Amino acid sequence: MESSIITISREYGSGGREIARKTAEKLGIPFYDRDLIDKAAKESGFTPEFVAEREQRLGSNFLYNFALGGIYGLAYPRKPEMKELPVAEQIFLAQRKVIEDLAEQGPCIFVGRCADYILRNKPKVLKVFIYADPKARICRAVEKYGQMEEQAEELIRHIDKQRRLHYEAYTVQEWGDRNNYHLMLDSQAFGVEGCVDIICKAVLSLDKKPSP
Amino acid sequence: MESSIITISREYGSGGREIARKTAEKLGIPFYDRDLIDKAAKESGFTPEFVAEREQRLGSNFLYNFALGGIYGLAYPRKPEMKELPVAEQIFLAQRKVIEDLAEQGPCIFVGRCADYILRNKPKVLKVFIYADPKARICRAVEKYGQMEEQAEELIRHIDKQRRLHYEAYTVQEWGDRNNYHLMLDSQAFGVEGCVDIICKAVLSLDKKPSP
Numbered sequence: 492m493e494s495s496i497i498t499i500s501r502e503y504g505s506g507g508r509e510i511a512r513k514t515a516e517k518l519g520i521p522f523y524d525r526d527l528i529d530k531a532a533k534e535s536g537f538t539p540e541f542v543a544e545r546e547q548r549l550g551s552n553f554l555y556n557f558a559l560g561g562i563y564g565l566a567y568p569r570k571p572e573m574k575e576l577p578v579a580e581q582i583f584l585a586q587r588k589v590i591e592d593l594a595e596q597g598p599c600i601f602v603g604r605c606a607d608y609i610l611r612n613k614p615k616v617l618k619v620f621i622y623a624d625p626k627a628r629i630c631r632a633v634e635k636y637g638q639m640e641e642q643a644e645e646l647i648r649h650i651d652k653q654r655r656l657h658y659e660a661y662t663v664q665e666w667g668d669r670n671n672y673h674l675m676l677d678s679q680a681f682g683v684e685g686c687v688d689i690i691c692k693a694v695l696s697l698d699k700k701p702s703p
Numbered sequence: 704m705e706s707s708i709i710t711i712s713r714e715y716g717s718g719g720r721e722i723a724r725k726t727a728e729k730l731g732i733p734f735y736d737r738d739l740i741d742k743a744a745k746e747s748g749f750t751p752e753f754v755a756e757r758e759q760r761l762g763s764n765f766l767y768n769f770a771l772g773g774i775y776g777l778a779y780p781r782k783p784e785m786k787e788l789p790v791a792e793q794i795f796l797a798q799r800k801v802i803e804d805l806a807e808q809g810p811c812i813f814v815g816r817c818a819d820y821i822l823r824n825k826p827k828v829l830k831v832f833i834y835a836d837p838k839a840r841i842c843r844a845v846e847k848y849g850q851m852e853e854q855a856e857e858l859i860r861h862i863d864k865q866r867r868l869h870y871e872a873y874t875v876q877e878w879g880d881r882n883n884y885h886l887m888l889d890s891q892a893f894g895v896e897g898c899v900d901i902i903c904k905a906v907l908s909l910d911k912k913p914s915p
Contacts, residue, residue, distance in 0.1 A: 669832075674887070674892075677881075681905065685909070689886070693897075693901050697892060700893060
């Protein structure tokens, strides 16, 4: 399989993270979720020992290299000009570098963090968006994530808004707009396993199509 | 295969009709496109002989029954109250009846004509939306549909607008809104054959998932 770099964006409570994890298992490739990328990016800029200590968990020497190489390709320790940027900007740039470096290393799956936009010029990256009916997402938030039922609806709105604002702050695209994705799936219709099957088929179809 | 009723909505020039036809061939089920449904609906209300004469082309006796049974289940000839509705409304109601009746007869594929909305309460109907980058759609309009290159961009905008207005006039939904579809596919990314493969996989996944 040639092209197994996959980016998965998702509405909160749609099961996108579980779908990404199981797709990665099925394809036998690594899976990087938001928390992992956030942590890598934040920590590598500030306490490289922390990252180096944990790089085994990523199954590659990337984070160690990243910590030594620094953000933006600057040599470690970070050059003073990085400090002039707002912290949120520094973190985004660090995340971007993390995602670009991981994508260079071979097939993998990214969840969230504008990876679809960051890798927009890389050929044969499959960009997926997972969504579901709000009622189904409330159920999932309560049953799987242990949220309180009376707060789940508000939480879904709030987290989706955060994701949209983050995406739209760092890209020139609209979060959830079909034009940014190759494949959009209603996880309620197909279930987690069904979505995994469809994404694996889509990876094959993307491979088969000749490059423009 | 239990559920092979599929509705396909599509942007103009995305190849949605060809994808629908080839999916129908692969699944061995009938395929009803907009022109066929329009013709059936219009003609059956006005000149039943015309429809009866052509019913073989549909491969079922449905149109003949429809022509005899009339629009809305009224006995033929049409009752006077039908004449009180505007012609566009009569046609839509006739189309709706055509689609509902065909869907009762077994697995098939509908292209356009608000079929996703008309069949919204029928379980296990796979609702698909096909889209593509405007540049890819212009190419297709010129190369496959023989449109003039300098007019193709305007034509795409115009026809998509017509589709959107028609959809939004007869449904309470927004055309192209992901919440109305189970699966949305960028035909440029996967090609026609790739989309056919993914839709067939999605039909299987929908079948496997237990009904709520």
